[in-house]
Amino acid sequence: MKAMVYRGPYKVRVEEKDIPRIEHPNDAIVRVTKAAICGSDLHLYHGLMPDTRIGTTFGHEFIGVVHEVGPSVENLKVGDRVMVPFNVYCGSCFFCARGLYSNCHNVNPNATAVGGIYGYSHTCGGYDGGQAEFVRVPFADVGPSVIPDWLDDEDALVMTDALSTGYFGAQLGDIREGDTVVVFGAGPVGLYAARSAWFMGAGRVIVVDHLEYRLAKAREFAHAETIDFAEHDDIVVTLKRATDHLGADVVIDAVGAEADGNLLQHITAAKLKLQGGSPVALNWAIDSVRKGGTVSVMGAYGPLFSAVKFGDAMNKGLTLRMNQCPVKRQWPRLLEHIRNGHLKPNQIITHRIPLEHIAEGYHMFSAKLDGNIKTVIEFDAA
Structure with a gap:
């Protein structure tokens, strides 16, 4: 074959x-x-x-x-x-x-x-x-x-x-009627998660990415508001301003280990073959969700140490939910x-x-x- x-x-x-x-x-x-x-x-x-x-x-x-x-x-x-x-x-x-x-x-x-x-x-x-x-x-x-x-x-x-994982990501967010949901990543899983959030009662869905053609698809397919993080000095501040300075009720990380790999991953990959992923998207999620909110992690992460802001998550009283679908x-x-x-x-x-x-x-x-x-x-x- x-x-x-x-x-x-x-x-x-x-x-x-x-x-x-x-x-x-x-x-x-x-x-x-x-x-x-x-x-x-x-x-x-x-x-x-x-x-x-x-x-x-x-x-x-x-x-x-x-x-x-x-x-x-x-x-x-x-x-x-x-x-x-x-x-x-x-x-x-x-x-x-x-x-x-x-x-x-x-x-x-x-x-x-x-x-x-x-x-x-x-x-x-x-x-x-x-x-x-x-x-x-x-x-x-x-x-x-x-x-x-x-x-x-x-x-x-x-x-x-892709569809099942995106739906599962929205499901793990425990979305309630009227919730504001932010999705990081406008790839297939992020697009499906954003679309699925509406099925679960979301009142507002915002998709964050830096590629205009993917953001356009988020507007067309997921009926979401979109933000290009490359156009903002601090995406967390931008999201706080967009949510009455409280933060979103639910944030879905559909990025995970950056598919391009960060510098450390490329330097170590030849010998260590490890990819834990940049924690950027997950830390943005922790910072931009409201206190007492929920972060759903759909992005794939590997075994390498990542500097995730776990203390901030604990002090904000966040619920973190994640798994392979x-x-x-x-x-x-x-x-x-x-x-x-x-x-x-x-x-x-x-x-x-x-x-x-x-x-x-x-x-x-x-x-x-x-x-x-x-x-x-x-x-x-x-």
């Missing part, structure tokens, strides 16, 4: 790999029909995540058609059109039983926090991802769901991570919103490319060229 393969920082290409095989009776092999490049893939692309091994295939957002099933798979059959959450999880451990699928205890021997993630380095279990013509899907009776006939492929695709928990409500016409998720997709152009796709997304917000990888129909 053809697959995207990592060959080192800023080096990805399409190569021939063996089609994955059934390794466990509850595995499925899925023929990928669409995949996507996620902002968190850039941490891998830049060589800033630990244990990203040469030869790995990235991609944790993908849908496809069931090609083969293991002998104990009961819920799927060959030919089913399925969407696969980015979480690899067993469905039966202590954490899965409580709906914490992203914290599964049985799928990742390399970490005590996060569970398994497709195509996201061996710190997340070492599972090859879906930027390939075929992918092995463990626990096939647990994770994948058959895509409803009425649901568009691209809408299903973004439900596998347990994707499948969000699907029932999101399907309702989409089917009722309240949301058309694929409106944020800006680019569609064949797998053969994956290197150009990563470069375009990384360098923020051509107004790129979300790139879908399309595969030849078999």
Whole structure:
């Protein structure tokens, strides 16, 4: 099969790999029909995540058609059109039983926090991802769901991570009717979080970024007010002035570890392969939320020490909520919103490319060229 393969920082290409095989009776092999490049893939692309091994295939957002099933798979059959959450999880451990699928205890021997993630380095279990013509899907009776006939492929695709994560970010904010919500970051997750805030009763939504084309999309898609932080000496002061000098009720950090990497990360990456992320966005969130408010953290952070203003958060009486999204928990409500016409998720997709152009796709997304917000990888129909 053809697959995207990592060959080192800023080096990805399409190569021939063996089609994955059934390794466990509850595995499925899925023929990928669409995949996507996620902002968190850039941490891998830049060589800033630990244990990203040469030869790995990235991609944790993908849908496809069931090609083969293991002998104990009961819920799927060959030919089913399925969407696969980015979480690899067993469905039966202590954490899965409580709906914490992203914290599964049985799928990742390399970490005590996060569970398994497709195509996201061996710190997340070492599972090859879906930027390939075929992918092995463990626990096939647990994770994948058959895509409803009425649901568009691209809408299903973004439900596998970006849309579900954005919705989860708004959910963690515990938004109450009339709340002012600030979202840092106008990438796909931030856009979906801002749009979702309205569903949860927000009275005002403000999106902060520094790229005009992304802010324009926030105004168009998320119906949000926007602020370009590059145009202000102190974004925290600007946000305080915009909120009666109290601060927002809820702030969502949809930036996390800066995808470009800060100077320290680039200096240390070659030897340490660590990316904890600049704490700038999170500290802005802590400073710009009101006392007693809530900060929801959706941005991805790695293991390196970050100088977060935890004392300020404590003294302001803030509630900090965060996790990797347990994707499948969000699907029932999101399907309702989409089917009722309240949301058309694929409106944020800006680019569609064949797998053969994956290197150009990563470069375009990384360098923020051509107004790129979300790139879908399309595969030849078999």
